Amino acid sequence: MPERIARALSFRNISALYIFVVMFIVFSIWVPDTFLQWNTWKALFDSQAVTAILAIGLVISITAGAFDLAIGTELGFGAIVVAWFLVDKGVGLVPAIVFTLLAGGLVGLVNGLLVTKAKIDSFIATLGMSSVLLAAIAWVSSSQQILGVGSSFEDLGTAEIFGLTLPVFLMLAVGLVVWYVLEKTALGRRVYATGGNIEAARLAGVRVSAVIIGSLVSCGVIAVFAGMLETASIGSGDPTVGPSYLLPAFSAAFLGSTQFRGGRFNVWGTIVAVYVLATGVKGLQLAGAPIWIPNLFNGAALLLAVGLAKYEATATRAGAIRRLLRFDRNRPDGGRSAAEGAS
Amino acid sequence: MGRQRLTQQNQPLLSVRGLSKTFPGLKALDDVSLEVGSGEIIALVGQNGSGKSTLVKVLAGVHQPDPGAEIALGESGDGEGQAGLHFIHQDLGLVGTLSTIENFDLGRSLGRSALMPAPVRAEAKRAQELVAGFGAEIDVRAPVEKLSAAERAIVAIARALDGWEHPRNVLVLDEPTASLHGEEVDKLFVAVRRVAERGAGVIFISHRLDEVIELADRVVCLRDGKLIADVPRGGYDHDDLVELIAGEALTAAEEVAPRAPGKPVLRARGIRAPTIAELDLELHEGEILGVSGVLGSGREEVAATLFGAGLGEVDELEIDGVATRALDPRRAIAAGVAYVPGDRHREGAVMKMTARENMTLPRLRGLRRFGGRLDGRAERQEVDGWIDRVAVRPAEPERALELFSGGNQQKVVLAKWLRNEPKALLMDEPTQGVDVGAKAGIFELIAHAAAAGAGVLVCSSDAKELALICDRVLVMRDGYVVGEMSKSNLSEAGLVRAGLGGGVASKNGGARVDQKPETEPEGVQNNA
Numbered sequence A: 001m002p003e004r005i006a007r008a009l010s011f012r013n014i015s016a017l018y019i020f021v022v023m024f025i026v027f028s029i030w031v032p033d034t035f036l037q038w039n040t041w042k043a044l045f046d047s048q049a050v051t052a053i054l055a056i057g058l059v060i061s062i063t064a065g066a067f068d069l070a071i072g073t074e075l076g077f078g079a080i081v082v083a084w085f086l087v088d089k090g091v092g093l094v095p096a097i098v099f100t101l102l103a104g105g106l107v108g109l110v111n112g113l114l115v116t117k118a119k120i121d122s123f124i125a126t127l128g129m130s131s132v133l134l135a136a137i138a139w140v141s142s143s144q145q146i147l148g149v150g151s152s153f154e155d156l157g158t159a160e161i162f163g164l165t166l167p168v169f170l171m172l173a174v175g176l177v178v179w180y181v182l183e184k185t186a187l188g189r190r191v192y193a194t195g196g197n198i199e200a201a202r203l204a205g206v207r208v209s210a211v212i213i214g215s216l217v218s219c220g221v222i223a224v225f226a227g228m229l230e231t232a233s234i235g236s237g238d239p240t241v242g243p244s245y246l247l248p249a250f251s252a253a254f255l256g257s258t259q260f261r262g263g264r265f266n267v268w269g270t271i272v273a274v275y276v277l278a279t280g281v282k283g284l285q286l287a288g289a290p291i292w293i294p295n296l297f298n299g300a301a302l303l304l305a306v307g308l309a310k311y312e313a314t315a316t317r318a319g320a321i322r323r324l325l326r327f328d329r330n331r332p333d334g335g336r337s338a339a340e341g342a343s
Numbered sequence B: 001m002g003r004q005r006l007t008q009q010n011q012p013l014l015s016v017r018g019l020s021k022t023f024p025g026l027k028a029l030d031d032v033s034l035e036v037g038s039g040e041i042i043a044l045v046g047q048n049g050s051g052k053s054t055l056v057k058v059l060a061g062v063h064q065p066d067p068g069a070e071i072a073l074g075e076s077g078d079g080e081g082q083a084g085l086h087f088i089h090q091d092l093g094l095v096g097t098l099s100t101i102e103n104f105d106l107g108r109s110l111g112r113s114a115l116m117p118a119p120v121r122a123e124a125k126r127a128q129e130l131v132a133g134f135g136a137e138i139d140v141r142a143p144v145e146k147l148s149a150a151e152r153a154i155v156a157i158a159r160a161l162d163g164w165e166h167p168r169n170v171l172v173l174d175e176p177t178a179s180l181h182g183e184e185v186d187k188l189f190v191a192v193r194r195v196a197e198r199g200a201g202v203i204f205i206s207h208r209l210d211e212v213i214e215l216a217d218r219v220v221c222l223r224d225g226k227l228i229a230d231v232p233r234g235g236y237d238h239d240d241l242v243e244l245i246a247g248e249a250l251t252a253a254e255e256v257a258p259r260a261p262g263k264p265v266l267r268a269r270g271i272r273a274p275t276i277a278e279l280d281l282e283l284h285e286g287e288i289l290g291v292s293g294v295l296g297s298g299r300e301e302v303a304a305t306l307f308g309a310g311l312g313e314v315d316e317l318e319i320d321g322v323a324t325r326a327l328d329p330r331r332a333i334a335a336g337v338a339y340v341p342g343d344r345h346r347e348g349a350v351m352k353m354t355a356r357e358n359m360t361l362p363r364l365r366g367l368r369r370f371g372g373r374l375d376g377r378a379e380r381q382e383v384d385g386w387i388d389r390v391a392v393r394p395a396e397p398e399r400a401l402e403l404f405s406g407g408n409q410q411k412v413v414l415a416k417w418l419r420n421e422p423k424a425l426l427m428d429e430p431t432q433g434v435d436v437g438a439k440a441g442i443f444e445l446i447a448h449a450a451a452a453g454a455g456v457l458v459c460s461s462d463a464k465e466l467a468l469i470c471d472r473v474l475v476m477r478d479g480y481v482v483g484e485m486s487k488s489n490l491s492e493a494g495l496v497r498a499g500l501g502g503g504v505a506s507k508n509g510g511a512r513v514d515q516k517p518e519t520e521p522e523g524v525q526n527n528a
Helices: A002-009 A011-030 A038-063 A071-088 A093-116 A122-141 A151-158 A166-184 A186-196 A198-203 A208-234 A243-257 A267-286 A293-329 A332-342 B052-060 B100-106 B111-115 B120-132 B149-162 B182-197 B209-215 B238-246 B299-307 B329-334 B344-348 B355-360 B376-390 B406-418 B436-451 B463-469 B492-500
Strands: B014-023 B026-036 B041-045 B070-073 B085-088 B170-174 B201-205 B218-223 B226-232 B264-273 B276-284 B288-292 B313-319 B322-324 B337-340 B424-428 B455-459 B472-477 B480-486
Touching: A002 A011, A011 A267, A038 A071, A038 A166, A038 A186, A038 A208, A038 A243, A038 A267, A071 A093, A071 A122, A071 A208, A071 A243, A093 A122, A093 A151, A093 A208, A151 A166, A151 A208, A166 A186, A166 A208, A166 A267, A186 A198, A186 A208, A186 B355, A198 A208, A198 B344, A243 A267, A243 A293, A267 A293, B014 B052, B026 B052, B026 B201, B041 B052, B041 B182, B041 B209, B041 B238, B052 B085, B052 B170, B085 B149, B100 B120, B100 B149, B120 B149, B149 B170, B149 B182, B182 B201, B182 B209, B209 B238, B218 B238, B226 B238, B238 B492, B264 B299, B264 B455, B276 B288, B276 B299, B276 B455, B276 B472, B276 B480, B288 B299, B288 B436, B288 B463, B288 B492, B299 B313, B299 B329, B299 B337, B299 B424, B299 B455, B329 B337, B337 B406, B344 B406, B355 B376, B355 B406, B376 B406, B406 B436, B424 B436, B436 B455, B436 B463, B455 B463, B463 B492, B472 B492, B480 B492
Parallel strands: B026 B226, B041 B201, B041 B218, B085 B170, B170 B201, B288 B455, B288 B472, B337 B424, B424 B455
Antiparallel strands: B014 B026, B014 B070, B218 B226, B264 B276, B264 B313, B313 B322, B472 B480
16 A cells, blocks of 8 residues: 555654654754764653653643643642652652652542533633642742652662663653553543544533543643652652643644644654654754753744644645535546545 | 615615526526615515525625626715625624623724723713614623623614614624514514614515514515515515415325334423423334424424433433433433434534544444454444445545535434434434535435334424425424424425414414414414
8 A cells, every 4th residue: 555655654744753854964964973972862862751751641631622731730749749758758659659649630630620510611720720739839848859759769760771761661651551542442532532522522422521530630640650750860859840841741742743643632743742852952952052942942843833733734624625626526437536536 | 576665866775686696506596686775674585495595695795696697786875985785694793791882892993093092981872872773771881791682683783883884785684583582573673673764775584474574665585596576565464475485386295105103212291492492292113203493493402402412401201112311412322312413513523533433433332342442443344334334425434524525424423323223313404514415315314214213303494305304294483383294294385384384373472382283284374
């Protein structure tokens, strides 16, 4: 099926990969001494694993049609709460992790209830929650770093397998699970349907409230998980880490939606997007770009990705309409082959 | 034709000559000529699909007419410039959260004063005067969503007139009374008459004939795209109008031996909804039951209410002989009820998902394997079968539904429900936005479903299609069933007649309940 392969390899389908290749070549020529070092790439993989996990969590909620703007502070909340349990409360390693995950789930549950029961728009509900969590973080930590989380916990973020740290593999594991659920199961189909048209999904018998609550809970759990890994890799609970993760996660999820699955939010596209964005930022930094480059790059990428997706949708629709019209004008025979050839 | 009220210097404000509009496979308008004079109120009547809305859309510039048509706007005669055309659609186009004053202000170009403080007091005074000019007492500072439906309509009319530099324009009102009741209609009519008195021409589209008789100076009737009558006031009575709209051609009803009615698959008592006063309904195995009625008659809410998808409620419900609580969509599906909504884009399907995903959405259980995994191969196989059976073109299950034509989208929606083998299939406007070719295919699918033992409920504004496919049709008017016709006396004209009803019946609350089945379509109304 050469047509199918051509479509799979088309720029439209995997533009991020082509952009990656171009960036790779440009930076290899521009800053070969630093850009082509293994250590550069190892650092890139390790440092972006947390962002990627967070973006995967975000994919779940956006797929269900709920925008979780609290996802950055949920990460920060997880980062501080796990340190608080470990250090201030002296809880053991496993219970501390479990409690933190539960706390993340609880935050997601409140988000979900605000959206489905109180009927507050997800933007507003999670924006409010985000501020509440900032307050909780400051309260728990007294706005101080929580030091001394213990070496066994730090191992979670720093232990290496095949030259890469554990979070990279944990990210792949989370990605695999989320991908399986969203794309291979009946549940995932219902999540996509809810996000695609909540009214039609409801009338098809989908429990849309449960889907939205469930997706925000999973999103919260994954976000605090990412936060714990952040704490583990820097070795202390930092009350300031959360909010800066929001934009990269959104950029990656939206840019990822333009990859592989023709406009649908998806896990692998999102992971690729995280690393392509990070490669661009890294390359520019190595080339001596100023400190504000990451913000500019992520923001521009988000705008470009969403703009492209909109443009693509109208272009496909316009194309389909044109084909239909051609179909009408010609005799059925000629029209049909034209329609099929063009699709 | 009617220029009876136009004096010599009083040339028409709008004159249409030889207007035709052809869509692929359909002549929506055929050589229509029409004039609107100053001070005239013209009622445009005709049943669903007669070309009324096409005419309005051509006038509004949404559709290009076929070449050869002449549409001219008259000079106002007093050197005040050309007459204008203003449209007020059913939704009125007001911003609900803004007050009357602010709504008036929206259309005005601000120019240099854009950043100046708004002259609030002066504006309020002017708005009050404008509205008072239509005989309405309205709190111009309240958000318009807090006003009654009639008051909102008056605000919309006042706003249209506010922008006029001279009164001699043409105002087109598209079904302004569909959501109003008795008293409110009267209020609106006072306003419409004032508009005409000031020298404007009014084109008024309505399904309610008693209103037409009360208000119009002239009635223009369309049927199958042709203008078949243009009669001045007094030249018609209620029966004449029904005759004009429905047409003479009583197509001889096919002599089909009435199928032995099977056992009831759905029995409902006390269906109530915002537009349904009271309705009982019994749907039998293998039966195609139609619900007919004009916009606002309650017909639109029957299917949704039974499925538990609307705002209404049901007192007693029995499905397949088992009494159940009132439904919600999940329970309805589990009980063997399926619902094809009228608004495909908003409710019927997830347009961004593929045809395959849409088809299997209501019942994924049979495709679930270990660990919740969907059996992709089984799903594709099953969907290929359905695509074949309902003849979706192009036969591409992996294409996003939004990229199919309306007719093929509807076939996918139908297949998605037929796949559940429903006991009761509820449909709202099953052929809305469906091309002629696909229509026949959809009728065939409905017939097959009934033959397979499902009870099918078809709610439609299209009397022609109901007459064609139904075994029995309930006719609704003002929230009640006012007639029932079975196959032997079922005809398009009869349905239209019954739906339009008598002048008195639709205005007096008490007199409308008429549960007695109509045996003779001609005998439905007799009170002109």
